Amino acid sequence: MRQTILAKRYAKALFAVGKEEGKNQGYSQALNELKSLCASQPGIMDALTNRLYPHELRSKVMASLIGALQCEQIMSNFLNLLVQKKRTNILPEIADVFQQMVDADQNISRGTVITATVLNDALKSKVQTTLEKITGKKVLIETLVDPSIIGGLIAKIGDLVIDGSIKRQLTGLNESIKGSE
Secondary structure, X not given: OHHHHHHHHHHHHHHHHHHHHOOHHHHHHHHHHHHHHHHHOHHHHHHHHOOOOOHHHHXXXXXXXXXXXXXXXXXXXXXHHHHHOOOHHHHHHHHHHHHHHHXXXXXXXXXXXXXOOOOOXXXXXHHHHHHHHHHOOEEEEEEEEOHHHOXXXXXXXXXXXXXXXXXXXXXXXXXXXXXHO
16 A cells, blocks of 8 residues: 555656656656566566665666666656655555556546457447447457457456346346246
């Protein structure tokens, strides 16, 4: 809980500066690249967070990451501040919260659509358009395949869940039959 609050504070501060500079998109991209790099290379995150390593070494690791990502000065200062304050462990959470803030600012929702089979592009576009009408926002969807739902689809956008799967309908039918006995 505490780390989530800290992540929100750091993300909010960076968002305010980025909004003023008009560079939130670039900051979001840099944070997401750094997050995925740390996830794919656990040694990097260990080098940034392990307190057994001297502060100078952690700073050098961050400096090399900043150079590799070609970060702007404000982002560079922000990332160095995380190292200085020993907050690099919440970097993935900061990236997530920051992305949510950028999405909210641009009226974008991100969602997941689960289907029994792979959606073709035309059907994916139609589902996306329908979800945009329902939410009133631009929707970016990620599609997943789960054969256990038998057919139909399940759409999850934020707190909104639309379950139009055949599996749910069969479960509902089964419960109504049991209830009428």
